[in-house]
Each structure stands twice: as C-alpha cells, then as structure tokens.
Amino acid sequence: MPFLTILFVLLLVVGFLSIVIVQQGTVAVITVFGKYARVMAPGLNFKIPFIETIYRRISIQNRSVELAFQAITADQANVNFKAMLVYSVLNQAEETIKNVAFKFIDEASFMQALVRTIEGSIRSFVATKRQSEILSLRSEIIEHVKSQIDTLLESWGYHLIDLQLNDIAFDEVIMRSMAQVVASSNLKAAAENEGQALLITKTKSAEAEGNAIKISAEAEKTASQLRGQGVALFREEVAKGMAESAKVMTEANLDASLILFSIWTEAIKHFAENGKGNVIFLDGSTESMDKTMRQLLAIEKMNSNADDDQQKTPPKR
Structure with a gap:
C-alpha cells in the first residue's frame, strides 16, 4: 500500500508538471536541455516533465x-x-x-x-x-x-x-524668441492690412467724391440748359404777346405806345413791391418806349413773313 500511494503521488506530480496552459495573446517557447524545441500555442498544452522547459513566454499583442x-x-x-x-x-x-x-x-x-x-x-x-x-x-x-x-x-x-x-x-529662451518673431510678424501683417484698408477707404472715398462732383456737374449743366431754354421761350412768348397787342392796337387806330406805358407802370409797381430797398434806374422817356415799340413791330413783321413763306412752300413728296 505505501508503494502504491507513493506511485500515485508521483503520477499526480508528473501529470501536473506535464500540463501547460498558455494564455491568449501569448506563445510559449520550449527548450530541451537548453536547445530550442518547439512553440506552444495559446490554450492547453503538454510537455515532458524535467526534459522540456518553458524558456520564455512571448506576448504577440501590441x-x-x-x-x-x-x-x-x-x-x-x-x-x-x-x-x-x-x-x-x-x-x-x-x-x-x-x-x-x-x-x-x-x-x-x-x-x-x-x-x-x-x-x-x-x-x-x-x-x-x-x-x-x-x-x-x-x-x-x-x-x-x-x-x-x-x-x-x-x-x-x-x-x-x-x-x-x-x-x-x-528651450525656454528659444521659445521666447520664436514668440517674439511671431508677434512681430503678426504686427507687421496687421499694419500692412490696416494700410491696405486705409488705402481702399481713401480710394473709394475719392471715387465717390469724384462721382458726386461729376453727377452734380452734369445736373448743373442740364439745369443750365433747361433754364436757358426756359428764358428763351419766355422771351419769345413775351415778344409774341407784345407784338400781337401792338398789331391789335394799330388795327384799332390806337397808339401802340400805350402798351409800353402799361408795361412800364406794371414794372414800377413790381419793383416797388419787391425791391427790398434796392435802387433801380429806369429809362422812362418817350423816345426809349417808341424805340422798343418799333423793335417789337419789326419782330412781329418777321414772324408774319416767315409764316407766309411756310404756307407758300409746297410739301415734299
């Protein structure tokens, strides 16, 4: 019985020494008397006790x-x-x-x-x-x-x-110098950008001012033309009216100088009402009014002749 017990214990020890469990993610390198023999994969493995030895377990993970x-x-x-x-x-x-x-x-x-x-x-x-x-x-x-x-x-x-x-x-010294270089470069870039922005602003302002002056000049030119045309038409209509009045008075055997006298008195009245204290010198002599009357009659005669010539001219085909 003691022998069997010892034998059983020996078998248990040998069996225990024969079992090798290799963890997942690793492999085991087996040597026999110090020489490479084989590689055990992960899981349950067996080796020969006292002959095969686990030389090293190697991880195959990262x-x-x-x-x-x-x-x-x-x-x-x-x-x-x-x-x-x-x-x-x-x-x-x-x-x-x-x-x-x-x-x-x-x-x-x-x-x-x-x-x-x-x-x-x-x-x-x-x-x-x-x-x-x-x-x-x-x-x-x-x-x-x-x-x-x-x-x-x-x-x-x-x-x-x-x-x-x-x-x-x-190093800290180099980092400070690099920071200074970056800061100076940023300041330079900011100054250049500010200069460009100022130049653009000034340019746009000058262009706007130039366009405003141009528009104002064009408007003044147009207004001057319209004012000139208006004054010319006004004078033409006044001349026509006065000539027509003179013609009517002549046909009625009335003195045409009455027209001038009436205009002259109306003018004096207007000057008195709106003169605001200004001194205005008028030539109210009979010779001046007679001269003006003859000029108006001459203008009327020229307009009448022009109308007659236009009526006599045959239409173009």
Whole structure:
C-alpha cells in the first residue's frame, strides 16, 4: 500500500508538471536541455516533465512605450521630443518567434536597443535641419524613422506599428524668441492690412467724391440748359404777346405806345413791391418806349413773313 500511494503521488506530480496552459495573446517557447524545441500555442498544452522547459513566454499583442529625449538642430538649438511607440511581434511564424526569443538576452535589453535606435534615427534627421523647420516636419521625421528601422526590427522579429511625436518643444529662451518673431510678424501683417484698408477707404472715398462732383456737374449743366431754354421761350412768348397787342392796337387806330406805358407802370409797381430797398434806374422817356415799340413791330413783321413763306412752300413728296 505505501508503494502504491507513493506511485500515485508521483503520477499526480508528473501529470501536473506535464500540463501547460498558455494564455491568449501569448506563445510559449520550449527548450530541451537548453536547445530550442518547439512553440506552444495559446490554450492547453503538454510537455515532458524535467526534459522540456518553458524558456520564455512571448506576448504577440501590441505594446507601447513612451520616449522622452533631446536632439540638436543644425543651428545648435536644443529640441525636446516626447514620443509614443507602438510595436508588436511581426507574426506567429516559428522563425519569427525564435528571433524574438533568442536575439536578446532579456526584454530589457531589447527595449534599450529599440529606444536608442529610434532616438538615434530622429537625432540624425534633426541634425540636418534648422530650428525654424522642425515644427513643420513632424510627418517627415516619422517617415524617416520608419524607413530606417523597419528592416532592423524585422530582423529582430518585430515591426513598428506607429510612432507619434506628441510634443516638440525648444528651450525656454528659444521659445521666447520664436514668440517674439511671431508677434512681430503678426504686427507687421496687421499694419500692412490696416494700410491696405486705409488705402481702399481713401480710394473709394475719392471715387465717390469724384462721382458726386461729376453727377452734380452734369445736373448743373442740364439745369443750365433747361433754364436757358426756359428764358428763351419766355422771351419769345413775351415778344409774341407784345407784338400781337401792338398789331391789335394799330388795327384799332390806337397808339401802340400805350402798351409800353402799361408795361412800364406794371414794372414800377413790381419793383416797388419787391425791391427790398434796392435802387433801380429806369429809362422812362418817350423816345426809349417808341424805340422798343418799333423793335417789337419789326419782330412781329418777321414772324408774319416767315409764316407766309411756310404756307407758300409746297410739301415734299
């Protein structure tokens, strides 16, 4: 009985040591007396106790690491970088798993090599650029790093999924000087915009004033023409009226000078009512009125002759 008990216990221990559970997202590398033997997939697995050993469990999930380092530009400006790196095992092929398991002595050594490689790649790129270019070259820096380390990481069994430059900052003195440059550039642009706005305002004002003067001149010209036409028509109608009156009085054997006398008295009355104290000199002599009367009769005679000639002229066909 004691022997059977011991045997049963030994079998339980061997069975327990034979069972290996590999978590999802990881694989287990098995060695036999220190030499690579096989890879265990996620789930329930079995191994030979005391012969097969789990050398290392490797995660095939994505992993991330944050980086913080400094680089120097071509014009000797210090640039502080904060980055996040996302990487993973290249694939689950046996050769890839062997590289991951045996290329580096431990995980810390791999991380040190990975971080230093990326920092060196970024520093070499930044060293060829000036500080004024760095902030606008974020995507170019990432592409440069990926192109340089992709092949190297594949030889280690990994690949770079993403590299994000979360922060790019210069020393405080440089940041203040850059802020002053930006502020002065903004002030210059504001002054130029204000000057352009003032020029446009002045130009538009001058154009508006010129258009107003032009319109006013055109209106005054038209008004002067209309006033001249009105005065001419007024004079013509007065002359016609006076000539007609003189003709009627002559036919009635009345003295035409009565018309002039009537006009003269009406004029004196109008001057007295609306003169406002002004002194006006009038020629009220009989010779002047007689001369005016003869001129009016002559005008009437010319108008009568013109009407007769128009009636005698045959119409054009």
